[in-house]
Amino acid sequence: MSSSPRDDAFIRLRDVSKRYQMGSTPVHALDSVTLDLPQGQFVAITGPSGSGKSTLLHLLAALDTPTSGSVAVGEWQLGALDRDAQAAYRRSMVGIVFQQFHLVPTMTARQNVALPLILAGVAPEVRQPRADECLAIVGLADRADHRPSELSGGEQQRVAIARALAPDPPVLLADEPTGNLDADTGAQIVHLLEDVHRDQGRTVIVVTHHFAEVEAVTERRIQLRDGRVANDRARAPSTEAA
Numbered sequence: 001m002s003s004s005p006r007d008d009a010f011i012r013l014r015d016v017s018k019r020y021q022m023g024s025t026p027v028h029a030l031d032s033v034t035l036d037l038p039q040g041q042f043v044a045i046t047g048p049s050g051s052g053k054s055t056l057l058h059l060l061a062a063l064d065t066p067t068s069g070s071v072a073v074g075e076w077q078l079g080a081l082d083r084d085a086q087a088a089y090r091r092s093m094v095g096i097v098f099q100q101f102h103l104v105p106t107m108t109a110r111q112n113v114a115l116p117l118i119l120a121g122v123a124p125e126v127r128q129p130r131a132d133e134c135l136a137i138v139g140l141a142d143r144a145d146h147r148p149s150e151l152s153g154g155e156q157q158r159v160a161i162a163r164a165l166a167p168d169p170p171v172l173l174a175d176e177p178t179g180n181l182d183a184d185t186g187a188q189i190v191h192l193l194e195d196v197h198r199d200q201g202r203t204v205i206v207v208t209h210h211f212a213e214v215e216a217v218t219e220r221r222i223q224l225r226d227g228r229v230a231n232d233r234a235r236a237p238s239t240e241a242a
């Protein structure tokens with residue numbers, strides 16, 4: 001089912017290629033990728049280093065544009081956006097979580113979470129409670145006044161997830177969100193992503209080198225190899241016996 005293109009799918013990639021020219025050698029970071037994702041799916045993207053995982057997330061985040069093909073998310077045709085429209089898309093449609101957290105070191109947890117709301121022009125009396133609400137969702141209500149250097153790695157990643165959730169985006173993109181964390185802390189982050197998917201109904205796309213870590217919670221695994229979809233397998237919800 002998942003392999004036949006559907007124009008009503010929420011996320012639609014059609015024949016998407018991304019090429020970089022390195023001197024005389026072209027690098028095919030993505031090579032004719034066609035994918036459909038329904039709204040609310042929890043998807044794992046796996047594959048060897050250099051297979052195109054981050055490139056795919058960057059295209060979905062409108063941080064980059066394809067060399068050819070089309071990427072659409074909901075009503076947004078990402079190839080047709082100018083810079084302002086790309087920024088508007090990012091503010092309203094996607095939250096992004098990176099391996100390196102990327103928090104502002106001089107700001108408290110609360111200020112970091114409120115930052116995307118400031119950029120979106122949300123009034124202070126709305127954004128402060130929203131920032132606190134998001135910190136509570138990730139279990140860090142009591143760390144709101146800590147700066148990143150006063151937080152553990154796992155706590156910093158939870159702040160980054162709270163920041164991504166603050167504008168209430170329908171899509172959460174996470175690129176190796178547990179890559180800098182020990183196994184137990186990583187498992188906590190995976191469970192938090194599961195809550196974000198299940199309780200809040202968001203589409204969550206997580207890139208990981210450790211599929212075992214997310215196998216029990218994700219509904220679908222898309223394996224990339226050399227910029228192509230090598231395997232795309234849906235999985236029944238985790239209540240089913242292995």
Ligand SMILES: Nc1ncnc2c1ncn2[C@@H]1O[C@H](COP(=O)(O)OP(=O)(O)OP(=O)(O)O)[C@@H](O)[C@H]1O
Nearest residue numbers: 020022027028029048049050051052053054055056
């Ligand atoms: N800005 C760029 N210029 C040139 N080549 C690039 C650029 N960005 C990525 N590439 C190349 O595109 C390919 C895919 O890169 P990408 O970062 O998507 O891989 P990845 O699957 O995320 O790998 P990793 O698991 O190591 O993070 C790689 O061969 C990489 O060297």
Ligand SMILES: [Mg+2]
Nearest residue numbers: 053054055175
């Ligand atoms: Mg990567």
